[in-house]
């Protein structure tokens with residue numbers, strides 16, 4: 363009981379927690395939208411230009427592919443975010459704060475999302491594309507009327523997964539000035555040994571991730587007619 | 589309506605070139621239903637893909653109406669394709685759309701109004717016998733129903749030409765009959781020129797006016813169904829009018845004959861024996877109607893106590909409208 367009372371009276375939680383949650387939401391929200399747009403476009407380009415695709419372009423595909431492999435596999439996010447500090451500084455004039463953190467977050471997750479998009483698009487049966495072409499559809503119409511709607515359940519799952527990854531990365535970004543829940547846990551939990559803040563942070567994270575997964579699954583079930 | 593000129597498709601591979609379609613020439617008249625039959629690997633899929641320019645032919649022309657599809661720009665090709673409706677083996681419907689939305693898809697491309705698209709979809713669904721299912725999703729339908737949706741979709745933009753790629757190969761026999769009847773009736777009603785690609789002779793028999801036999805990328809036989817079937821020496825005739833299983837025939841002369849129309853009523857044995865000093869056994873027979881024409885295909889064992897005059901027998905048969913193929917001739921005059 364004592365511990366619980368203390369918890370309710372913990373000043374840090376009262377003021378810092380809502381602020382930290384908000385910062386995390388901002389980081390994940392902005393980086394999420396940017397990731398879906400940028401990664402989505404790259405994913406579609408990858409699918410169209412791959413050998414045997416609708417508009418095969420060997421060189422472009424190879425270049426995009428290798429950039430993606432390198433960002434997602436070779437460079438750990440902890441290193442990428444530090445390496446991107448000068449770039450962030452140049453791009454938005456600051457390298458501190460949740461907005462600045464979205465730059466490295468987007469660069470880290472967009473390629474990951476692009477791969478997921480490419481994989482989802484590849485599951486669209488080639489026969490439906492043949493049918494669309496014979497109808498007289500342009501390539502643009504095939505993307506918007508066939509590929510994206512047919513792959514929608516997979517794309518929603520991809521967004522869900524990417525958001526969860528983003529939450530994880532955002533906690534790391536918090537350590538080098540991004541703020542948010544990662545910063546909160548580090549400041550109070552690690553530097554001040556405030557285990558209450560630590561535990562509450564973990565609980566908030568777990569609930570947040572569960573909620574996103576649950577919403578994602580609901581949407582997939584609603585749009586999946588296969 | 590459709591002319592194919594010197595159509596050739598070569599797939600270039602690292603080790604060797606595969607000539608999938610080899611110098612094909614083909615003419616299909618307005619309102620005709622033409623079957624292209626061949627076994628697996630003959631080049632059927634390649635041919636359809638070249639007819640719609642889904643694959644670029646290596647050489648040759650595909651002329652639909654008066655337009656050479658191989659010579660036009662991408663934009664013109666897209667417009668020309670709208671005059672062609674295509675039915676696929678697996679229907680290839682979009683799972684994310686309802687039946688009505690699938691059918692109306694070709695109309696979306698030409699920016700038809702939503703209400704107009706819906707009205708046209710309902711009309712077509714009634715034509716193919718699927719009224720009431722407009723708001724279901726393809727996953728909820730049977731294979732035959734899905735194929736009906738595919739046919740309705742192919743007709744949505746009022747095409748002149750209907751291309752069917754193995755339209756019944758994924759269906760059971762009863763559903764196959766229904767789908768063939770449906771294709772026949774819409775083709776008649778809308779005066780469509782139809783090309784049907786298939787490996788099943790049944791489809792040719794029940795649906796087509798004319799037929800081409802595709803073998804190793806070449807058309808080896810082609811013609812009106814009633815003409816190719818009547819020629820006992822054609823491969824198509826043998827599979828269009830198959831003989832029932834029978835005992836091996838031993839006789840001085842073994843021949844197969846095919847006659848059509850009035851010839852079917854000719855008493856074959858007595859007719860030959862009346863003009864030639866021989867006895868005739870009918871070893872196997874098949875009397876069948878293809879389209880509106882009756883055909884008779886006989887396997888005959890002919891014996892005589894003297895050397896047989898084959899030329900005389902052939903003359904008799906020709907006079908009565910039979911084509912002849914000699915299977916074995918031991919006791920024949922030199």
Ligand SMILES: Nc1ncnc2c1ncn2[C@@H]1O[C@H](COP(=O)(O)OP(=O)(O)O)[C@@H](O)[C@H]1O
Nearest residue numbers: 599606608626627628629630631632633634635
């Ligand atoms: N994309 C391709 N690349 C290389 N060879 C191919 C390709 N498509 C078909 N072929 C070859 O062309 C020939 C005809 O194939 P296909 O048109 O699929 O025949 P069918 O549909 O009659 O079974 C086959 O020998 C096949 O291996």
Ligand SMILES: [Mg+2]
Nearest residue numbers: 629632633634
């Ligand atoms: Mg095939």
